[in-house]
Amino acid sequence: PSTEVSGETYIIGTDTTFAPFEYREDGELTGIDMDLVRDIAASQGFTVEIQSLGFDAALQALQSNQVDGVIAGMSITDERELIFDFSDPYFDSGVQMAVAEANTEITAYADLAGETVVAKRGSEGETFANSIKDEYGFTVKALADSATMYDDVKAGNSVAVFDDYPVLAYGINQNNGLKSVTEKEQGSSYGFAVNKGQNPELLAAFNAGLAELEASGAYQDILDTYLDAPA
Ligand code: GLN
Incomplete structure (x- = not known):
């Protein structure tokens, strides 16, 4: 010691x-x-x-x-x-995107055109989402914590969330109502x-x-x- x-x-x-x-x-x-x-x-x-x-x-x-x-x-x-x-x-770690379990529309970043996604204020997920939003034509909404972000997606207020993949995977494994549809990004x-x-x-x-x-x-x-x- x-x-x-x-x-x-x-x-x-x-x-x-x-x-x-x-x-x-x-x-x-x-x-x-x-x-x-x-x-x-x-x-x-x-x-x-x-x-x-x-x-x-x-x-x-x-x-x-x-x-x-x-x-x-x-x-x-x-x-x-x-x-x-x-x-x-x-x-x-690294960032990944997740959508509501029932969502069959969004399977790639290209499907985000015209849509709103959520990410955590000040996080790598937010930085990543902002880095590709112009290319794919979506809006990024910042929220303070992961639970609120996931609820926002499940309520349909946003179509996808960008968060760290081990955290998304843990929640999805506990049947939190989300699913991942894209590969994780290098983080x-x-x-x-x-x-x-x-x-x-x-x-x-x-x-x-x-x-x-x-x-x-x-x-x-x-x-x-x-x-x-x-x-
Ligand atoms: N790993 C991410 C970051 O550092 C997210 C951390 C978090 O949401 N607690 O930005």
Whole structure:
């Protein structure tokens, strides 16, 4: 355990409804990110106070130093590396499109012409949707969290959602009323973030704890717990 973080309490911001990375079960925050940050804190001797803020709100809270770190299935991107410092990557992800289960009209981006899609404000999904909207002639509506986006598609207010594929796949596997019809896009890996130049000891402790969990097999056990769970 690192002595610099020992006995410290860090406030960690996260997303609200991003299963299997962070979500509530019986009122308790759970998921891969939650297990990861709690196990790392325990092994490195620090305490975490987790705040379920929402994705964009968590990033803003980090920028204004209202939280010490963010773990939220947050992709390590070049733009973000200008303002945040990231841990070593811990999960490879990417964006995918999903539509309502009953929808037979939309099977490709080309079918989105004249339609509205949803993506999460401030997310890679939003960036990707915006990057192809002119080419395919659709409108992108930004919402704050995944559950609200999925409801918007199911209610028919938008025809498709762009979100991270492991999160879409987890929901679809639980029969959430959506389906994927296109391949996933090449994406970035998730990392734990601190504000640029802030809390370097926390970042170092996270990396040390992550390396230990990977070496011991405990990290794989966490993934298996959430990703192989039957619907
Ligand atoms: N991985 C995506 C991003 O970083 C989405 C994260 C999220 O919605 N919690 O933009």
